Amino acid sequence: MTPKIEIYPGKKAMAREFGKQLEQLTQESENVTIALSGGSTPKAIFEILVLEFKDLINWKNIKFFWGDERCVEPIDPESNYGMAHDLLLSRVPVDKTKIFRVSGEISPHDAALQYEQSIKKEVPFINGLPQFDLMILGLGDDGHTASIFPHQIELWNSENICEVATHPDTGQNRVTLTGNVINNSKQILFWITGEKKAEKVDEIINKKDNYKQYPASLVKPDNSIWMMDEKAAKKVG
Structure with missing residues (x-):
C-alpha cells in the first residue's frame, strides 16, 4: 500500500489546500489537536x-503541539516553537x-516527561495512545x-x-514524539518541498534499495498524505 500523494506547483498552493482543511476542521470541532513540524517548508505555509x-x-x-523540538531556549533561532510563534501564533487570534x-530550555529528560504529561492531559486517547487530529x-x-x-x-x-533523540552530526538533543503516537493520528500530512528531497521521496514511495532504514518509511500509508511540490515529487510515478 502506498500513501496518498498530492502534488502542487509550489508552497503557496500547498498552504492554501491545508488552510482549507484546517478551516473545515475548526468549523466542525471545538477541539482540534495539531502537532506542527519545524523546517523551512512550514515557514511558507504559515505565511499564507x-x-x-x-x-x-x-x-x-x-x-x-509539536512533533519534535530542539532542546534550546524558545527564543533560540533553532526553536520550532519560536519559529511558529513568530510567523504564525503571534499573528492570528489563537487561544x-x-x-x-x-x-527545550530545561533538561531533555525533564522536558520529555513534562511534554508527555501535557499530551496525556490535553489529547484524547484512542487505542491506548494519544490521537492527534493532524500530525x-x-x-x-x-x-x-x-x-x-x-x-x-529503534526509537x-x-x-x-x-x-530524547540525538542529532547524528551535531549531537544536539531533541524531544520527539514516537512512531506509535505518530501513526495513531487521524491524519498525517507530510510537507515536502524542493529538489533535494526528490531522491528520498523516490526511494520511500517506490520502495527502492534500503528504504526501510529511513524512519519516514515507517509512517502508516493508510492515513497519510504526502503533500509535495513538483520539484520534490519529480521522481514519483
Whole structure:
C-alpha cells in the first residue's frame, strides 16, 4: 500500500489546500489537536495562513503541539516553537492557553516527561495512545522524520509517548514524539518541498534499495498524505 500523494506547483498552493482543511476542521470541532513540524517548508505555509486564512480559520478551537523540538531556549533561532510563534501564533487570534510547547530550555529528560504529561492531559486517547487530529511531518535529507533519525530508528517503536533523540552530526538533543503516537493520528500530512528531497521521496514511495532504514518509511500509508511540490515529487510515478 502506498500513501496518498498530492502534488502542487509550489508552497503557496500547498498552504492554501491545508488552510482549507484546517478551516473545515475548526468549523466542525471545538477541539482540534495539531502537532506542527519545524523546517523551512512550514515557514511558507504559515505565511499564507496568516495572509489568507486569518479570518477564516477558527483559531481558538485549535490546540497546538509539536512533533519534535530542539532542546534550546524558545527564543533560540533553532526553536520550532519560536519559529511558529513568530510567523504564525503571534499573528492570528489563537487561544494562548492552548499552546503546548516542549520546554527545550530545561533538561531533555525533564522536558520529555513534562511534554508527555501535557499530551496525556490535553489529547484524547484512542487505542491506548494519544490521537492527534493532524500530525504534520517533514522529511529530512537523510530520511528522518520528527526527530527520529536512521541511527536511532529503534526509537520509532518505543512504548513511550516521547523520547530524547540525538542529532547524528551535531549531537544536539531533541524531544520527539514516537512512531506509535505518530501513526495513531487521524491524519498525517507530510510537507515536502524542493529538489533535494526528490531522491528520498523516490526511494520511500517506490520502495527502492534500503528504504526501510529511513524512519519516514515507517509512517502508516493508510492515513497519510504526502503533500509535495513538483520539484520534490519529480521522481514519483
